[in-house]
Amino acid sequence: MIAKVRLDMNFTNPGTIVFISAFYNRTGLAASARAWAKTLHQAGLKVRILSINDVSPGVDDIDLALLKSLEKTPLEPPITAVFFHNPSPDWLKLQLPEPHIRIMLTGFVGENIPPDWMDICNQMDHFCVMSNEERLNWLKSGANPDKISVGGGPHLWASIPIEPIHRKSSAQKDVFRFFSLGTYSPNRRWDALIEAYLKEFQNNDSVELYLRVNYPAWHPIPGKPKQDLLNLIATLRKQTGSLAKITIDESLGSRMELMATYDNADVYVSADV
Structure with a gap:
């Protein structure tokens, strides 16, 4: 099953979303980042991508030209910077136009959350985890309860209506x-x-x-x-x-x-x- 985004939305000046991740390597995270960027763009939002220096040869995404064009999207405040990678002090130093917010997306799973990651996330305006179990682990490790949530965080892009497209599988009928x-x-x-x-x-x-x-x-x-x-x-x-x-x-x-x-x-x- 894949998904498409309805285009009949009337957002009130959401500004530009700056999406920071490893867009050009051959990992699941990079594929997810590319999917995020293309979905947000398809929804009519202004998206600018910033790819970190983690490049693998041979990435042949069908929308590679589109992704490259999103590197040049003009920055229109308010800015929402979304960091989809491991927490790093560099994310706190990134210069952004005012006003802006910084959102950390992390799927770290486990009870022993690195203290430096916790410190970085607590300095963000908001950070998001993928499940309530992860949220509880982060809270036990010292996360600011006012800044953590499950899902997309405090921005209109988190509520984009997604419609599933059901596709008939071509897998073996008996498996x-x-x-x-x-x-x-x-x-x-x-x-x-x-x-x-x-x-x-x-x-x-x-x-x-x-x-x-x-x-x-x-x-x-x-x-x-x-x-x-x-x-x-x-x-x-x-x-x-x-x-x-x-x-x-x-x-x-x-x-x-x-x-x-x-x-x-x-x-x-x-x-x-």
Whole structure:
């Protein structure tokens, strides 16, 4: 299922949204950032993107020309700066026209939130997490309760009406496919996704979890992230007693090949930050 945005909206001078993220790499976060920017633009909002220096070769997004054009959108106050990446002191130093607000979008999952991240987020005008469980963890770690929320935060862009477009899957009729993709790293909830799938479908041989995954090049031990993923699956299978099918696809592929994988799935599930 994909989504479109209705264009019949009458916002009252929302100004320019400056969306800061890693737009030009091959991670799930970058794909999400590109989707955010294109959706906001399609909704009729003024969007300017600012891509951090995290570029991967071979990004062939079908709307790459549009994304490049959004780097030059004029800045019209009020400015809403949305930081969709790991918290960094650089986000607090970014010079913006007045008036402006700074919103941090973070999907950090876990109870041990880095103190420096907490300090940065508390200095934002607002910051957003992806679930109430995460919100409670942030509050326990010292988050300002007046600045944290679940979802998009205090701006009209967070309430854009989204209409689902139901598409007939081209997957095998006898297999219901769940699809997820991204870089295997500790700050993503691969464990929660895989465990939930194995528990729910342990006695069902007509479903598949299809993981299209790559591994962080920065890891100091070559091959360890891949082995960690395989060990995780083996451990969770043992714990759940589940034989539900899991397929791991490590190919990068082209944009068209990736779109074909999407089309062959019935449901896309994100484990992103």
